[in-house]
Amino acid sequence: MSASGSIKVTIGDVSFDNPVFLASGPAGYGEEYADFVDLQRLGGIVTKTVTYEPKAGNPGTRLQETRGGLLNSVGLENVGAGVFFGEKLPGLLDNGIRPIVSLAAEDWDGYRRLLDAAAGAGEIDIVELNLSCPNVDRGGMAVGTDPRMISRYVGHAKDILSGTAVIAKLTPNVQDIGRLALAAEEAGADAITAINTIVGMDIDIHAKRPVFKRIRAGLSGPAIFPVALEAVWRIVNTVDIPVIGVGGIDSVDDALKFFMAGAAAVQVGTAIFYDSRLPEKIITELEKNGIPASINRGGA
Amino acid sequence: MSASGSIKVTIGDVSFDNPVFLASGPAGYGEEYADFVDLQRLGGIVTKTVTYEPKAGNPGTRLQETRGGLLNSVGLENVGAGVFFGEKLPGLLDNGIRPIVSLAAEDWDGYRRLLDAAAGAGEIDIVELNLSCPNVDRGGMAVGTDPRMISRYVGHAKDILSGTAVIAKLTPNVQDIGRLALAAEEAGADAITAINTIVGMDIDIHAKRPVFKRIRAGLSGPAIFPVALEAVWRIVNTVDIPVIGVGGIDSVDDALKFFMAGAAAVQVGTAIFYDSRLPEKIITELEKNGIPASINRGGA
Amino acid sequence: MGACLQTVPVSFRAEDRYDQSLGRLFLPGSMIDRGVEGDRLAGIEKGLFSAEVAGNEKLSPACRLIRFARPEGFPDAKPGHFVSVRVNSFSVPLLRRPYSIMDLTETELLLLVKVVGPGSRLLAEAAVGDRMDIAGVLGGTVFPSPAGEDAVFVGGGTGLAPMIFAARTWKREGNTGNSYLIHGAATSEELLGTFCESDFTKVFRSTMDGSEGYDGDAVSYLQSLLNDDTISGSKLYSCGPAGMVKALELKVSTRFDSHYTSLEAVMACGVGACRGCTVPLREEDGRKLRAVCSDGTVFDASQIAWEDWE
Amino acid sequence: MGACLQTVPVSFRAEDRYDQSLGRLFLPGSMIDRGVEGDRLAGIEKGLFSAEVAGNEKLSPACRLIRFARPEGFPDAKPGHFVSVRVNSFSVPLLRRPYSIMDLTETELLLLVKVVGPGSRLLAEAAVGDRMDIAGVLGGTVFPSPAGEDAVFVGGGTGLAPMIFAARTWKREGNTGNSYLIHGAATSEELLGTFCESDFTKVFRSTMDGSEGYDGDAVSYLQSLLNDDTISGSKLYSCGPAGMVKALELKVSTRFDSHYTSLEAVMACGVGACRGCTVPLREEDGRKLRAVCSDGTVFDASQIAWEDWE
Numbered sequence A, B: 001m002s003a004s005g006s007i008k009v010t011i012g013d014v015s016f017d018n019p020v021f022l023a024s025g026p027a028g029y030g031e032e033y034a035d036f037v038d039l040q041r042l043g044g045i046v047t048k049t050v051t052y053e054p055k056a057g058n059p060g061t062r063l064q065e066t067r068g069g070l071l072n073s074v075g076l077e078n079v080g081a082g083v084f085f086g087e088k089l090p091g092l093l094d095n096g097i098r099p100i101v102s103l104a105a106e107d108w109d110g111y112r113r114l115l116d117a118a119a120g121a122g123e124i125d126i127v128e129l130n131l132s133c134p135n136v137d138r139g140g141m142a143v144g145t146d147p148r149m150i151s152r153y154v155g156h157a158k159d160i161l162s163g164t165a166v167i168a169k170l171t172p173n174v175q176d177i178g179r180l181a182l183a184a185e186e187a188g189a190d191a192i193t194a195i196n197t198i199v200g201m202d203i204d205i206h207a208k209r210p211v212f213k214r215i216r217a218g219l220s221g222p223a224i225f226p227v228a229l230e231a232v233w234r235i236v237n238t239v240d241i242p243v244i245g246v247g248g249i250d251s252v253d254d255a256l257k258f259f260m261a262g263a264a265a266v267q268v269g270t271a272i273f274y275d276s277r278l279p280e281k282i283i284t285e286l287e288k289n290g291i292p293a294s295i296n297r298g299g300a
Numbered sequence C, D: 001m002g003a004c005l006q007t008v009p010v011s012f013r014a015e016d017r018y019d020q021s022l023g024r025l026f027l028p029g030s031m032i033d034r035g036v037e038g039d040r041l042a043g044i045e046k047g048l049f050s051a052e053v054a055g056n057e058k059l060s061p062a063c064r065l066i067r068f069a070r071p072e073g074f075p076d077a078k079p080g081h082f083v084s085v086r087v088n089s090f091s092v093p094l095l096r097r098p099y100s101i102m103d104l105t106e107t108e109l110l111l112l113v114k115v116v117g118p119g120s121r122l123l124a125e126a127a128v129g130d131r132m133d134i135a136g137v138l139g140g141t142v143f144p145s146p147a148g149e150d151a152v153f154v155g156g157g158t159g160l161a162p163m164i165f166a167a168r169t170w171k172r173e174g175n176t177g178n179s180y181l182i183h184g185a186a187t188s189e190e191l192l193g194t195f196c197e198s199d200f201t202k203v204f205r206s207t208m209d210g211s212e213g214y215d216g217d218a219v220s221y222l223q224s225l226l227n228d229d230t231i232s233g234s235k236l237y238s239c240g241p242a243g244m245v246k247a248l249e250l251k252v253s254t255r256f257d258s259h260y261t262s263l264e265a266v267m268a269c270g271v272g273a274c275r276g277c278t279v280p281l282r283e284e285d286g287r288k289l290r291a292v293c294s295d296g297t298v299f300d301a302s303q304i305a306w307e308d309w310e
């Protein structure tokens, strides 16, 4: 670790004061945490994934704690492109908060409309494509497990959003997440975010039915940290673009491990619910001792 | 739940007094727990995976606790077929303990020799093929992620071990474990065990190196329960042969959830380390209230 | 927990926040149209606080009254507001646990805690002097005051807590109407309510197994109390198990001018960000999923789409 | 933890178990060849016990002496044996935590506990009257008695525990040789050893930062004590950080007839089943990986393949 001054990080051409972001979803639209978190101090906030049309999300139970983890089946509830680009995004920018805009679509058509809306909105210098949500029937993981689809989606974003950095967020629910990362890199992605939630489920033994209406849900939180760390290690060994580590960060040490695995930045998701100041604690540590150097020398 | 008398279960043609087994690996050769666990009361014990030649296992650190989980990189250390069939197995049988013999091989040749040895040993009415160990360079997961290899391995076991029930134990480190299960069923497997450990890793931030020499290790314990439950649910929806649920059982309720997901039996692995009597508690519950009926009506 | 937590600078104007966070999908709908006072709160203050346990009384085998010294700067609260407690400093159980405010005085924050699992057990085991990380005040709506009219409170189990806060608050505010509490529990072991008798005009207690008080559920008890004119009122307030609140709404609410209920749901963020705690409402422009934490916890019970609510 | 745990019927003859469990790969090798008394134990009894905390003394800022009432039926133990404690009834931390037996009397089981993480913290916070689930007695080998000769004990940090047990046990057995303890720690804050001065002929203490006792590590201290003939002995016993034990073996052991050390490793099963706690040994037929829990914890230090041991 170098105790050097700057902990700035650059992704694509976009520079961030520090490499600690809030993950898409748990962070909402940022504003909700204004009383708990010093939002301006964060490197950035990945906003809740937005689709072109507003989405009501999934009915029924949406959250279930597991040992060391959290299952969610929110189903991409969001305000839609109109409200997002018209109100939420300007609100963040006006308050000096650094947004990374998370985008997803259910089909190619919705995707094109969404990108057009994003291009029209201006002011967006970096987006994260959520190619990996397990909680929706169409789009999300169905797209994100197929390297050809990843390539198509990333390529189109690069075409439409010229001058905007494009991050591809990947799912761990595959045999080799490295292959997905390679497809994204080859299609022009500026960075990779890994990982989204792992598919899991739970059963209510008293009601004798799955806890979630869609049966399956996405597992996040400390339980998945070792899996996320391995995914980041693997991707760093596969691509040359920066990798953003997310999954189960529960302590400052966890964040340091992602940097040692070669991540250029980290995102905090579930931990924001119970330890809302953790991102600030990580930033303080990085300011004090610098960003740990990668120990990942490739090839493994 | 029916409070009916018998909780016997049949896998292939083999009948067990109850559907609660110790998982391969944590259970060792069974004998080690003789003072802690009433081994004869268990439905069965899946013995530590044996290879034809003895294996020394992996050097360096082999265990690392994670939040809610355990990473292991034991690397299939085992006494080899000679000692196993000559000493360990007779010891179990003499003591009235019900073994399920776990087998693995590094290559086709070793596999054939191992099956021949097993066939020669006699007294074996049921085996579990470990097609899923993430902690070895050859065999294990490399075989178990390829449906064609699974089919070849299962088919050969059915040929050589005539009259012996063959269980295929699968890895969750794939996009769709259902496909693997289908390949095993079509090749004649009598049952499926799911899941083996999930690939993960950890880093020692003080030593600045991965905790494990092989970098990657296998994640087990409560952290993986939701993933295992989903895998079992999925496989029950895909094949007609019995499914044995394993992964993260940490309480009696967890075991009941596997049965509700449609499992015919369960295995306890990591929990045996800290709650050695858990299998007996599960059996007591099943004796009292019967085996919960499956709520998994297929198709999902 | 360690060092004392302080509130951080507010970067949005609080008044804007609630309207903003609704977005287009979440136009406040009929609740605001009905213009009920106090229904939707603007300007509530939130923060993270390190609160010291000042008392821990056993009220029943499973229930504790936990008193926290009110931390410096802790915002004011109204009936229906809640806090979210991190019950330990390591992450098991993972999430904060939400608790209705049972009372908030100048010096104390009171919670009624029933042990149902690991989180509540850790909270119930808190010793005087322990510190816990509390997020509060949370909640986007509160119970509208009866404004001088007679109020009937139905509190099932620990649903009692916000009913007590309402009765005490309104008494302090000089509200003059009668207040009746019907408190129901499964068994006499779980029955509470003697400790708060002075907060209401009268307290009626029932148990499902008839082991103490009225033999039956709180809803039937209320029906019989209304039928024989023992009590009357125009405002109905409730908090408790979904089954109880639903029965109240479907069977008894027509006898009242309004029925407001404080809902519970499993929560992660508690501030409307994660969209994990939604409840289906029937609103003018159709069915909407609202966040219990930030669009509630208090809802007009007639708007809840009971058929879809578990 | 709740109900009292009892031992279950033994289904293998204990005498067989240890030989059996070695298998062909694990022929005992030179340890047995050297025929050291007590080296490899047969017939040790194991069980799961619910043990009540009878005392909790603070020895230093980070260290506690935890006294358990010896549970009924708890087996006898020898120096080098350990127990494995489930520090809570929910599964965080997940695994049992292994602790060397510091003493076992007819009425008490004593452990020396240093707080280094969540598990040890929970154990160190145990209150008198708490019950914990203890697996014991564990370990396949023990320290061979000095049989009348002078013994030198080197205990680094809490590695002191088995040294104390050895000194006490052999004193009780009437062993007549001198016993010297060199106890090293990082700082005076971490230094222990005043409470056990009567157990040894003499206790020598050192700190790495020189804040108390000898200024330097325990190994250099021992060297200087040997060099100026302050002490002498033929049997060397040690327990402590791997670096210390390695330095002892490589730099000092030639001055002794033998050097036995009790090793630590992260453990899961504690009984030789999971093969998670292995240490590389140089044996006659080559390098072998042995289980610290069941092939140890006590090893002939000259056999350890230090170059591969972390």
Ligand SMILES: Cc1cc2nc3c(=O)[nH]c(=O)nc-3n(C[C@H](O)[C@H](O)[C@H](O)COP(=O)(O)OP(=O)(O)OC[C@H]3O[C@@H](n4cnc5c(N)ncnc54)[C@H](O)[C@@H]3O)c2cc1C
Pocket: A065, C082, C093, C097, C098, C099, C100, C101, C111, C112, C113, C114, C115, C116, C117, C118, C119, C120, C121, C158, C159, C161, C162, C263, C264, C265, C266, C267, C297
């Ligand atoms: C706004 C609000 C106010 C509440 N006020 C009180 C109160 O004043 N007094 C009181 O005793 N309890 C109150 N609760 C319920 C309390 O939050 C839960 O009992 C507690 O979170 C359970 O945690 P646990 O770890 O003990 O149990 P768990 O093991 O987590 O769960 C045990 C049972 O409680 C349910 N549960 C778990 N988490 C929640 C949750 N966040 N919300 C609702 N149910 C949950 C589970 O489904 C399960 O049936 C309130 C809940 C909400 C949402």
Ligand SMILES: Cc1cc2nc3c(=O)[nH]c(=O)nc-3n(C[C@H](O)[C@H](O)[C@H](O)COP(=O)(O)OP(=O)(O)OC[C@H]3O[C@@H](n4cnc5c(N)ncnc54)[C@H](O)[C@@H]3O)c2cc1C
Pocket: B065, D082, D093, D097, D098, D099, D100, D101, D111, D112, D113, D114, D115, D116, D117, D118, D119, D120, D121, D158, D159, D161, D162, D263, D264, D265, D266, D267, D297
């Ligand atoms: C045979 C044996 C005897 C022991 N005797 C004593 C004793 O008498 N007094 C004492 O204070 N400690 C003793 N230890 C060490 C003690 O087991 C660990 O300090 C404890 O398990 C740490 O748990 P934790 O949750 O507090 O820390 P963790 O957070 O688990 O770990 C903190 C540090 O301790 C190390 N550690 C974790 N688990 C173990 C383990 N099972 N074995 C060794 N190191 C570990 C970790 O690598 C880490 O560096 C002994 C260990 C063994 C194997």
Ligand SMILES: Cc1cc2nc3c(=O)[nH]c(=O)nc-3n(C[C@H](O)[C@H](O)[C@H](O)COP(=O)(O)O)c2cc1C
Pocket: A023, A024, A025, A026, A048, A049, A070, A072, A074, A076, A102, A130, A133, A169, A195, A196, A197, A219, A220, A221, A222, A224, A246, A247, A248, A249, A267, A268, A269, A270, A271, C268, C274, C276
């Ligand atoms: C409640 C919840 C909602 C989420 N919603 C989104 C989302 O909208 N878009 C997205 O890309 N990821 C979403 N995620 C995934 C997180 O961004 C993150 O990838 C994952 O939770 C792993 O990180 P963690 O363990 O730190 O939470 C969500 C996670 C949770 C828990």
Ligand SMILES: Cc1cc2nc3c(=O)[nH]c(=O)nc-3n(C[C@H](O)[C@H](O)[C@H](O)COP(=O)(O)O)c2cc1C
Pocket: B023, B024, B025, B026, B048, B049, B070, B072, B074, B076, B102, B130, B133, B169, B195, B196, B197, B219, B220, B221, B222, B224, B246, B247, B248, B249, B267, B268, B269, B270, B271, D268, D274, D276
């Ligand atoms: C230390 C250890 C060793 C294991 N060894 C084996 C093995 O030899 N063969 C095998 O099929 N599975 C092995 N497993 C996997 C377990 O059998 C089981 O599939 C997995 O741990 C998930 O179950 P659990 O969470 O209950 O432990 C091992 C697991 C652990 C923790």
Ligand code: FES
Pocket: C266, C267, C268, C269, C270, C271, C272, C273, C274, C275, C276, C277, C278, C291, C292, C293, C294
């Ligand atoms: S708990 Fe997150 S929106 Fe309500």
Ligand code: FES
Pocket: D266, D267, D268, D269, D270, D271, D272, D273, D274, D275, D276, D277, D278, D291, D292, D293, D294
């Ligand atoms: S801890 Fe399992 S073999 Fe030693």
